[in-house]
Amino acid sequence: MMVILGVIILLILVAIGVSFFIAADHQTKIYEELEYENCELSNEQAEQIRQAKRNFSKPYTNMIITATVLCILSAVPLLCGVFFTKMLNGSQMDHLMTGLVAGTLVLVAIGVFFFIKSNITMDSYNILLQTDDYTPKKKNGRRIMNKYAAVYWLTATMLYLGYSFLTNNWEHSWIIWPIAGILYGIIEKVLSLKNNDIAPE
Structure with missing residues (x-):
């Protein structure tokens, strides 16, 4: 009984979290292209941003x-x-x-x-x-990586839910996420070594 109650509470919290993610994604979507496209700033704007960064x-x-x-x-x-x-x-x-x-x-x-x-x-x-990890070349690399990332994380989610529902082993299936995260980092690093335009996030 307590296990069922725990799963119910978990699903409620996940639902709340997902709703926040969706709302935040909707609000920031209009700025997302800045992460992948070149930013054209005037000298005055660039200096203001540099000062704010300092x-x-x-x-x-x-x-x-x-x-x-x-x-x-x-x-x-x-x-x-x-x-x-x-x-x-x-x-x-x-x-x-x-x-x-x-x-x-x-x-x-x-x-x-x-x-x-x-x-x-x-x-x-x-x-x-457009400094550090967001130079024009690296922005182009991020655009390429983003296409693969969507498929990768959707696959990881499918594996997590499929395994969890089929085995009802919710208390151990969470291990899929850290493994997926580590594997993603490894793949990203390998790709960055093969293509200098792609920089690990």
Whole structure:
């Protein structure tokens, strides 16, 4: 019964998350072409963006440091559970570990938030200025990679849902996602070595 309840809650949270993704995608769709097309800026506009990027440099560093520290410390709640293994019975230990896992996930979530927020802002400056990973050649490479990425992640999603529903092994099927992420990085790196125009994201 608890497993079914857990799956129901999971699906509700996934549905909420997907709705946010769809809404955000709709709002940012009009700016998506800037990531793949050349940006033509006047000298004045370019200088304003460079100044904004310089002003953001310190907050960017602080957010990256904060995110890194939080992700490292996220293991602490789980490690603390070791001290109570001999003091609590099975049921009490289960409740404690549930709370500690929740604490770990909260720390990871906050850390990931800072990672995403800081990098989205910095990438926005780089996209407009066409620097770092967003030079004209690399933008062209990203356009090529984007075509393959859509097929790749749709295939990964199909495998995840197909395996999970057929085996009902939801508690272990999540491992497909980190494997897919690592495999995507490897493929992207191999392609970048074969074609200098394609740079890993």
